[in-house]
Amino acid sequence: MMQAIWPSEPPFPPTIAISDCSGQASAPIRGTAGCQSHQREVMVMAELADGEGVPLLYENLARRLGPSWAISRTSLPIKAMFSMLQTGLVQASSPFGGPPSRATRPSEPVAFRGNGRTKSISTALGIEEVVSRLKAWVIQSSIIARGQPAQVVIYVLKPYSKLSPQPSPNYSWIAEMNRILKKLEIEHEGGTLPDPWINFDIKPIEAGRRTWSAWTFTTYWVLINSNISSYMTGSSLIALGLPWWQAIIAIVIGNLLAAVFVVLNSLPGAYYHLGFPVVNRYVWGMYGSQFVIWNRIFLSIVWYGFQAYIGGQCVYVCLKAIWPSLEQRIPNHLSPSTGITTAQFVSYIIFMVISLPVAYIRPHNLRMFFYISASVIVVFEFVLLVWALATMGPAGFGSTISGGGPGEPVKDAGWLVVFGIISTIGAISAGILNQNDYARFARKPRDAVLGQVISFPISSIICSVIGVLVTAATQKRFGEAHWDLPSLIGAIIDHGGSRSRAAAFFAGGALVISQIGVNIPGNALSGGFDLAATFPKYINIRRGAYITIALSIACNPWKLVSTATIFLSVLSSYAVFLGPMTGLMISAWFIVHRRKLKVEDLYTGNRTSIYWFSHGFNWRAFIAWICGTVPSLPGFIATVNTDVHVPVGFTRIYQLCFLVGFLISAFVYSGMHLLVPDRKLQEYVSTAASSAVLIRDYRDSIDRGQDLVENKILSDA
Structure with a gap:
């Protein structure tokens, strides 16, 4: 001693x-x-x-x-x-x-x-x-x-x-x-305590930074959904052989379900103004939340690389419209197995560089960028649709509807529709998971709800349907289904004259703006939020965003979009793991915690916190997540590796992976908290005031400028 x-x-x-x-x-x-x-x-x-x-x-x-x-x-x-x-x-x-x-x-x-x-x-x-x-x-x-x-x-x-x-x-x-x-x-802003569990970027959002109105959320989702990925989700179904009407059914059902998940999972952020990393502390435990945060960091890196590669293809289109002999001007020194040429890689790097200044902007200051970008991409997509239908000649839209497209009928078209539904949800599953990161900036909860419940499905459905119609309308003209926009614009350059090249240049420029608008808030800043929560002493949102951007190069995103089959497999594979996580978050909010949160304990990293569970881990969440993930793994493995063969039943489960994982995880998580409850959490939820009273008092306190979290840290000291 x-x-x-x-x-x-x-x-x-x-x-x-x-x-x-x-x-x-x-x-x-x-x-x-x-x-x-x-x-x-x-x-x-x-x-x-x-x-x-x-x-x-x-x-x-x-x-x-x-x-x-x-x-x-x-x-x-x-x-x-x-x-x-x-x-x-x-x-x-x-x-x-x-x-x-x-x-x-x-x-x-x-x-x-x-x-x-x-x-x-x-x-x-x-x-x-x-x-x-x-x-x-x-x-x-x-x-x-x-x-x-x-x-x-x-x-x-x-x-x-x-x-x-x-x-x-x-x-x-x-x-x-x-x-x-x-x-x-980093220098901690706003007087935030340099605590391992809190910094300026993950603390509850005070009134001065809550600037997002319902219109901001509307333009946000118009921008997020009116992008090349949404377009490709619908058009890739056409490329696989589905008739236009079956593809649209899959798109509509998938987006309506996704809209429900988006709104439900954004409520903790809208009411308590908490971000994704903090919300998961009451789901997984103070230390256990690192598991889902690191999953989201990895996903942000992969998705940023994927979206940046598509943005690079848009830059490539712009350069090719100016110099049709671009591939000769920049000779290719990369192996064909790489999946990308030197000119395309240079275009990819150019897109990465021009995205960097936007990543420096704080999320609550992005409203004007959303307005401008959303306007540009909406105008572009409707002009593209009119042009595509006009290429069919006098029949126009009617010919598109009546045309069946090349190729034989697809086997198991019904299950392919189901696969399209889940792929539609999978395309936005990352946004569903971390929507609290943006809902927390809502001025009032109804701004987040009203701004998302209508704008999300409508904007996504319109963009995907445009992808279906444009692909169906142009495949006869070009002899194949160009299911991705850069490829379609490249075909326009190859088959047209100087006017077509000028139109292609402006189309590529609009797509570059769109890709920056979807990639920075959807992936770079999301990765920044999560890295700031993991290393609050050394990383803030800006540093985290730039780290995400730098690491995204290593994921070889050009390998993800080589064919329509691989593209849909990539989208649905995310749903295998994120569906169960979403089920945990929504069931925790509505069933286990009954919308009652002790916010100051979400920033207390010791056993005095009611969210400490067992040594900082909520083992119930891990068991529930495993139960929701395992059933879809055999079908997922067989889809990714065609040399692996599994019974058709596993393939069907995989095609329903998001819904299956969501329901199983939510049921197991709620059931385990009912059968084996955490004593401190159960005592708080059962004895605290109603959720309406707690939320009202909490919002009143932070609107008056009182910081409950830091006040508790100092008072405990």
Whole structure:
């Protein structure tokens, strides 16, 4: 057992303070405590500092102590420090004084004094008294620092002479890495506590950032759904041989079901203004939520790469409209097995580069971009439809309806329609899963509901139906079904003259705008949200978005869209894993938690939180997700790898994967919480006020500018 004592001659000044940005000296915990055992001596120093003070103190200690001491630095939120003190994990006594003296030079360390004298707390005091005085000192220091909450920074100093005869050769490397990591830390905005469970990007959205009206949600979904992926979902069904009317049936049913899932899964964000990573903490547990977050991060990376590749194809079309001999101007040096030429890869990189500035914009500031992009793509799609129907000659639309298209009738057309329904849902399953990330910006809950329940299905159905009609109308003219728009516009360039090339250039430009509009909010920012929740100390939304963009290159997206069959398999494969996750989230909101959330506990990473479950994991969620995923796996494997053969029943289950996974996971999750309930969660849900009262009081408090989460962290401290 270590005993906290004061060293008689510490090897560094016992009083160090660091000036903050305002020139007012911050208030560190004075002095050092030496913890001795019979084997080695350990020096412990604590300070209360934030901003630029921490690296200055670290460099000061390293300079004064020299290479014979190893310095370990741990930054803890105030709350975590008190918790460790109270549980005995950290045992130290520290002297305290009054307010710090005024620093003459902000960068110069100054003594911490009170009324010209130095005070101290006796080491004989019990731990409760130390914690009590530390609380009072923290409150006083926070007021001095203009209310900006600070960190408790613990320095553990170990003399190498006590540990080994020679100084560690890794000392300088470790010190350098610590300095680099410190420089990578983000500046926490809005006074948010630098806590592992919260930062500015994942805290509940205050009134000032809730700017999305019903019209904003309408334009958002028009932009998200009026894109090449939605177009390709419908047109690829035509390419597989379905008649136009069966393809439209699949599209309509799929989008109506998807609209229901979108609205239901966005309600926690609309009412409590919480994002996807935080919502999943009450579903999977505080640590368990990392499982679904990392799944979503991976999905964001893959989907960004896929959408960026399509955007690159649009850039390629624009360049080819200007230089028809583009492939000769940029000779191909890539293998045919790569699935992409050098010119196409250059176009892909160009699209990636022009997307970067949009990724810098905060989500609540994207409204004008949505309005402009949605207007451009809507005009383009209707012009495209009119042109495609006009290519059929005098018969026009009637010829499209009556034309059956080339090829033999498709076997099992009914199940192919079902496959089309699930593929339609799969195309937007990622958006369904993380819709709370955007619903939380709603001014009022009804803005999110009304803005999505109508605009989502209508915009998606119209775009997909346009894809069906355009593909059906043009396949006779070009001799094949061009189910993806870049390919269709490329055919226009190849078969037309200068006018066709000019039209193709503007069409490609409209598609580039559309792809940026769908890819940045739908994938880059979604990945940014999730990475910010996973590494809040080093990553915010912007850094996370750029990391998502950079990693997306590694997924070889050009392999995903080589044929219509592969494209539909890719879309439906996401539904295998995301359908069960969506079922967990919706059943947790309506059945298990009954819309009653204790928001401050969603940011409390210890057993005092009602969402801690078992060591931070809700094992019920994992079992339910596995139960919902496993039935679809055999059919999924057989679809991806044609060398694998499974009974037809497994294929049928796979074709229903989203609905099967959703229903099974929701049923198992709710049933396990009913049969094996979590005691603390059950007690809160059964004794708390009605959900309407809780939501009303919660919204009133944050509308008045009260931050319940950070208030609780400070009050617990």
